[in-house]
Amino acid sequence: MITHDYLITAAEGLHARPATNLIRLAKKYKSATSLKKGEKTVKLNSMLNILSLALKGGDTVTLIVEGEDETEAAAAIETFFKEELKNL
Incomplete structure (x- = not known):
C-alpha cells in the first residue's frame, strides 16, 4: 500500500472538471485508489465520492493506492496533483 x-493548490479546489480527469486516470490501473480527508475516505471511481470531500484550496488530502500496479498508479496520480491542479 502506498499513501x-x-x-x-488550486484556489477553486478539486471541482468537477479535474475530478473527472482524476477518475479517468485512476480507472487506467488495477489498483484500488482512494482519497482521504480527515476521517472520510472515498474511492476514486465516482464524481460524487470526490465532490463529497469538498476539497478547497489549502486542504490536504491523502492518496491511498493498493494493488498490483500501485507504484505506477501512485506515480501517475502524483503527476496529476503536481501538474494538472497547479495549472487550473
Whole structure:
C-alpha cells in the first residue's frame, strides 16, 4: 500500500472538471485508489465520492493506492496533483 499527502493548490479546489480527469486516470490501473480527508475516505471511481470531500484550496488530502500496479498508479496520480491542479 502506498499513501501520500497532497496539498490542494488550486484556489477553486478539486471541482468537477479535474475530478473527472482524476477518475479517468485512476480507472487506467488495477489498483484500488482512494482519497482521504480527515476521517472520510472515498474511492476514486465516482464524481460524487470526490465532490463529497469538498476539497478547497489549502486542504490536504491523502492518496491511498493498493494493488498490483500501485507504484505506477501512485506515480501517475502524483503527476496529476503536481501538474494538472497547479495549472487550473
